Amino acid sequence: MSTATLSAADTEKISKLQSAVSGLNQISENEKTGFLNLVTRYLSGEAQHVEWSKIQTPTDEVVVPYDTLTPVSEDPAETKKLLDKLVVLKLNGGLGTTMGCTGPKSVIEVRDGLTFLDLIVIQIETLNKKYGCSVPLLLMNSFNTHDDTLKIVEKYAKSNIEIHTFNQSQYPRLAVDNFAPLPCIKDAGKDGWFPPGHGDVFPSLVNSGKLEALLSQGKEYVFIANADNLGAVVDLKILNHLINNKNEYCMEVTPKTLADVKGGTLISYEGKVQLLEIAQVPDEHINEFKSIEKFKIFNTNNLWVNLNAIKRLVQADALKMEIIPNPKEVDGIKVLQLETAAGAAIKFFDRAIGINVPRSRFLPVKATSDLLLVQSDLYTLSEGFVTRNPARINPANPSIELGPEFKKVANFLSRFKSIPSIVELDSLKVTGDVWFGSGITLKGQVTIVAKPGVKLEIPDGAVIANKEINGPEDI
Known part of the structure; x- marks a missing residue:
């Protein structure tokens, strides 16, 4: 561990x-070492900001347009060869707390009684069978999420997929005032610890022994994506392109x-492709970063990475991604957790590229407003794949804002007898004590605001187009 740039204190x-x-x-020697390395790097104050004048817009060689990718051979035997080199990895560390759920977020029901995890399993089953x-x-x-996930995965025991689970690292939170690990100060249970962000996927794959096992099966690439991104499905054209061009890393x-506007973007910097996150942007350039004129693309966190390259870089301790300090409070004690992001690793891999993919590959469900989109007639479901309804003319999805009454999944579901038809909707804003009947159609720009203390019920079969509704008399 290098302490060369540290002060005496x-x-x-x-x-x-x-x-x-x-x-x-409670933690392994690997975890202790990883944690101390991270803290040392943090204290040494590694440069986080980039020199703004050195930023260049990446060329089409660096960020490849999706429609220039070579079509894949129609021969099923060739497709099998490609797929036999692939592993799918879903980041499953998140809890559904923002949406009022306990347990892993991936077990929230998304559509037709199926959870995120059900859909992922059905998609891969379909590929393996085909x-x-x-x-x-x-x-x-x-x-x-570990214990719950192990129980949930049992239900797929008869499927035609090998399912492996492994844990990312567990690090102690640091008390800000004396820099002691929280579990040494008090017994805070799980609150004394944190998972250090998805940048930890690389060392954890190696430390768990999973990486070596996959390489011994002849696997070459891993497709990493958030479990809650319904658009992150296996894409043969991307896989084929990476194998043919020997790209060790690809960010969609x-x-x-x-x-x-807050999403990270790809830049060319000192001859390498690099992820630029809002936290690295000097204050005076924040508005420029958020504009969609200069920075036209953002990171979907769908990543394709060569397994041998991961092994090489983890063993060399070369993956020094930018550290994201995340301050929290536990029982009145101010604590710090240090995280890294998997996208920031792009600059350490050889022949790393971005691919500018269609928006359909980015369909995350972060809140109940997203759940409304994917449960509506805007999407159809077939073989585990959620696909946009071709009847929708506008390429963009409607913008949806739901008030706090709808924040938790259980409350959201109880307020809709059935999800309204929104194929022709541009925007929806709902606040207050609003309840939806069944068979409702929403079109154009719709605002529904219930007056304080008033229960506003939208009747079955109502068609509401370009309207603001404050009471029953407006319907």
Whole structure:
């Protein structure tokens, strides 16, 4: 561990931290080392900001337009060869707490009684059956989701997929005032610990032994995506392109809309492709970063990475992604957790590229407003794939804002007898105590605001187009 750039005070902090961490029996030696490395790098104040004048817009060689990819051979035997090199990995460490659920977010029901995980399994089953291949599914859990996921995965025991689960690292939260690990100060249970972001996927794949096992089966590429992104399905054209061009890393990016202004973007910087996140942008350039004129694409977090390259870089301890400090509070104690993001690793891989993919490959469900979109007639479901309804003319999805009454999944579901038809909807804003009957159609721009203390019921079969509704008399 290099402490060359640390002040005397910081060196003392690390030395105290080292002896405190050595007594934490809940975590492995690999985790202790990884944690101390991260804290050391953080204290040494590695440059986070980029020099703005050096940023260049990537060329089409670096961010390849999706429609220039070579079509894949129609021969099923060729497709099987491709798929036999692939592993699908879903980031499954998140809890559904924002949507009022306990347990892993991937078990929220998305559509027709099926959860995110059900859909992922059905998609891969379909591929394996169609081409006679064996694409395994890996789930990277956190200590928060591990036990629940093991129970849930049992229901797929008879499917034609090998499902592997492994845990990402577990690191102690740091008390800000004395830099001691929280579990050494008090017994905060799970709240004393944190999973250090999805950048941890690379060392965790190696430390869990999963990477070696996959390489021994002849696997070459892993497709990594968030479990809650319904658009992140296996794409043969992308896989074929990476194998043919020996690209070790590929980030799927997609054109930015005003809803995505905070998302990271790809830049060319000092001759390499690099992810630029909002946290690295100097204050005076934030508005420029958010504009969709200069930075036209953003990171979907659909990543394709060569397994041998992961092994090489993890063993060389070369993946030094930007550190994202995340301040929290636990029982009145201010704590710090240090995280990294998998997208930031792009600059360490050889022949790394972005591919500018259609927006349909980015369909995350982060809130109940997203759930409304995917449960509506805007999408259809077939063989686990959620597809946009061709009857929708506008290429963009409607913007939907639901008030706090709809924030939790259970409340959201109870307020809709059935999900309205929204194929012709541009925007919807709902606040207050609003209840929807069945068979409702919403078109154009619709605002429904119930007056305080008033229960507003939208009747069955109502058709509402370009209207603001404040009471029954407006319907």
